Amino acid sequence: MAFVRRHLLSAYAFLAFAYLLLPIAVVIAFSFNDPLGRFNYTWQGFTLAHWQEPFGPPGLQDAILASLKIAVLASLVATALGTLIALALVRYGFRGRGVTNLLIFLPLTTPEIVLGASLLTLFLNLGVATGFWTIFIAHVMFDISFVVVTVKARLVGFDRHLEEAAMDLGANPFTTFWRVTLPLIAPGVAAGALLAFALSIDDFVITLFNAGSTVTFPLYVWGAARVGVPPQVNVIGTLIFVIAAGLMLVNVLVQIRRPKGAV
Amino acid sequence: MDFLHRHRRLIPYLLLAPGLAWLAVFFLVPTYYLANTSLQTGSLDVGYALTWAWENYSDAISTYHEQFVRSILYAGIATVAALLVSYPLAYFVAFRGGRWKGLLLLLIIAPFFVTYLIRTLAWQTILSDDGYVVDVLQTVGVLGDGDRLLATSTAVVAGITYNFLPFMALPLYVSLEQIDGRLIEAAEDLYSSKVQAFLRVTLPLSLPGVFAGTLLTFIPAAGDFINAELLGTPRQSMIGNVIQSKFLVLTDYGQAAALSFVLMAAILVLIVVYTRALGTERMGV
C-alpha cells in the first residue's frame, strides 16, 4: 500500500502522459502504413517508403519550413514583448492598468474567424500584400496574450528580496534584471515561449485569411484532407517532435557532464 | 542608465510600449473594423452599409442563447477536466522532473506538432465504434451496447479538453516550479498528512498558475468550433459554429460580428467575476 502511495503521483503522471501521447502513437504508427489509395485511414501494410521520402508530396517541404520559421520567429518576438508587459503589470503601479489588462484578454476572447478576417481588412486597407510576414504579424499578435498570462503566473510569487540584495551589492537595474530576475523567471518565460510556439505552428483559421499564397503546414494538411492526407504528414509530425526531443536530450546530457556549481 | 534613473516613472510605460503598440495596431484596429461591421446590414448582392443595426445584437442573443449557454458549459467542463488531468502532471514535472523538465514540457506540447486535424483523426481511430476503447467500456458497463463515443457531447468536451491541455499544464507548471521544496517539507513536518500539507501550502501557492491556466483554457475554448464540427452532431453546436456559419456560409458579416462581440462581452464578465472571487492582487491583475 505504501508503495502505491509513494508512487501514486508518478503513476498518475505516467497515465496522463500516456493519454496525451496516445494519439501521437497512432500518428506514428500510421506513418508506416502502406495504403493502396490516397486515404490513410485503415491499416493495410507496413512500409518504410514514406520515411525514406518524407518530402515526397510537393509543397510539403515548403509548408513545414514556412511553419517552423514563422513559429520560431513569432514565439521569440511574442515572448520578448509579452514578458516586458508582464513585468510592467506585476511590478509597477501605473495608470491604465485596467485598460492594459483588457487589451491583453480581449484577443483571447475573440473568435479566430472574425479576428483573421478583420486583420486581413487592415492589411488590405494599408495595401500590404499578404504572405509570410503578415502571418508572422498575426501570430505574434495572438501569442502575446498567452505569454503575458503565463509569465505573470511566475512573477506573482516572485521573491523580490533577491533583487534587492543584488542591488544592495551594487548592481544596476539592468544587470539585476539580466543576472538575477531573468534566470529566476526563466521557466515562466520558457513555458510562455513553448506555448507561443505550439499555438503558432498549429494555427489554421487566422493564418488562412492572412497567408496570401504562402502555405503553412496546417493549411497544407487541411487542404490535403479533402483528397487524402499523405502518410508523409505523419512522418513530418513525428520528425519535428523527435528532433526537438533530441535537442532537449543533448541539453540534458550536457548538463550532466557539467560539474555542479559551474555557470 | 542615468536616463532610466531620472525617469523612473517611465519604466513601466517603456516596458509596455512595444507589446501594446503591436496589439494596438494589429488587434485594436481590426476590432474597430469588426465593431463597424457589427452594425451593418446588407448582403453580397446589394452591398453592406452601416445602418446602426443594433438588432444584430438583440437578434444574436435571442436566437442563439442556447448555443451561448452550451459553449460556456462545454468550455467550463473541459476546463475543470483539464485542470484535474494537468495539475498532477504539472506537479510531477515541477517536483520530480529534475533534468528532464525540458523534455517533459516538450512532450506536453508534442501533440501540436501534428496539426489539429491529424490528432483528431487519430482520436477518431482510437474511439472508433468498433475499437478497443468502446469495446472495453461496453464490457465494463459504462456504455450501453448500442452506444458510441464519437459524435456525442462527451466526444466534443473530450476533444476540447485534450486540445487545451497544454494551455492548462504549462501555466500550472510555471507556478508550481517556483515553490521552494523546503516549504513543503516544513509543512509535512508540521501537519499530520501529506494531503494537508498539499492543501495548506502547495495549493495556495500554486493558485496564480491555476488562475492563469483556467483562463487560458476556458476563454479560447468558449469560442471553439472545430471540435463540435468534427466530433459532434447538430445538437452539440457551439456559438463558434454559428459565427463560422454566419461569416463563411451565409456571408452575414453583421450578425457574425455582433455574435462575436456578445461572446467577448460574456467572457469578459465571467473573467471579472472569477478574478474578484480569487482575489485580484494575488493574481497580479
Add this chain to the structure above:
Amino acid sequence: MTRPLTRRELLERATLGGAVLTIPGFLAACGGGGIEGSGTTTAATAGGAKTLADKLVMSNWTLYIDIDEKTKTYPTLEQFTEQTGVDVQYIEDVNDNDEWFGKNQAALSKKQSVGRDITVLTDWMAGRMVRLGYAQKLDKSVIPNASNLVDTLASPSFDPNREYTLPWQSGLTGIGFDPEKTGEITSVSQLLDDPKLKGRVTFLTEMPSTMNLMMQLDGAETTKVDKTDFEKSIARLQKAVDSGQIRQFTGNDYSGMLAKGDIWAAIAWSGDMVQLKLDKPSLQFVIPDEGGDIWTDNMLIPTGGDVFTASTFMNFVYDPTVAAQIEAYVNYICPVEGAKEEIAKIDQSLASNPLIFPDAATLDKVKVFDAAAADDPELKAMFQKVIGA
C-alpha cells in the same frame, strides 16, 4: 498606368514574400484601392491585346491536377510552359468554396486583384462570382477547344453561354455504403427511415449536394427550386436529425468513418469512393433511384487576372490528350469530349470506370442543382439551422 513605386513600397515588396510578384498583385499593392474589375494588366484585355504574360497564377483544389510523384513536378503545367513560355505558379489553396470566398471577399469587394489568373470554384460559387461581377469574360477567340466541352455541361443556368467559366472536373453525389453492413441500398429514403441504420448515416454539409438528393426523394424539381418543396425536404431532414438517425453532417471526413466502419452509409462524392474502394473493395457507390446530383468545378478568371494568358491555358487543358493525362491522375469526371479515347491508351481500366466516365444511363439520373437556389440566403439559412450552425 499608375505612379512609380516609392522606396517604401519597393522594400515592402522585397520583404513581403512572393504574393505580390505577379502583375495583378503588383498593381493591387501599387494602386492600393482602385483597380477596375475588367483586368488592367499591361493594357491587355480591355482592347483584347494578345500578349502572353510571363507567369500564370492558378488556384485549385488539392490533387486536382496530375503530379509526377517522383520528381514533384506537374507534367501538364510543364508542357504548357514548354509550349508557350509561360511559367505557371500553381497553388492548391482552394479547400472549400465558402472559405475561398471568405478569404478573398474583402479584396474582391474593393475591386482589387486577388492575385490569381485562374481559380476553380463549384457551380454555385462560380455563379456568385459571375453575378457579383468578380469574374472576367473569357477570351473565347483563343479557346477553340472549348467546343470539346461535353454537351451536358454546355449551358448551365449561371453561365448559359459559358462566357465566364469552363468546367475543370465534375463529380457525382450519390450514396456510398458498405453492403456487408447495410444490404442493398437504392434510395436515400433508406438512409432516412431504416431503423437498422440509425446513427450510422452521414449527410453532407454541402447544401446543394444534400438537398438535391433530398428533394428528388419527394419528386420535386431541383434544376429550378421551389421554396415550398425545399421547406418540405428540410422538415424531413430535420426529423431525421432529431431522431438521431443522421449521425453527423460532414465535409469529406465521412470517408474516414466509412472506411473504419463507424458509418455504414453516407451521401458521398464519386471521387472519394474511387479512392475508398481501393482500401475497402466491398464499398459501393450508387446513384439513388429517385435521382442523384452532378456538380462541376469551374475555371474562371477573377478580378485582376490576365484574361489572354488564362484563356490560352484553358484551351491547352481542353485538348483531349492533355485532358486525358490530367484525368488519369485526378479520377473525377472529365468534361472534355475525346478524353475517354485518349485515356484508354494510358490505362484501359480508367476508361471503363463508370465513376470517371459515366455512361448515358447514369448521366440521365443526375441533375444539376439550381445554382441560384444554392446561393439563396433564405434557403441557406434554413439548411444551416438543420445542420446546427
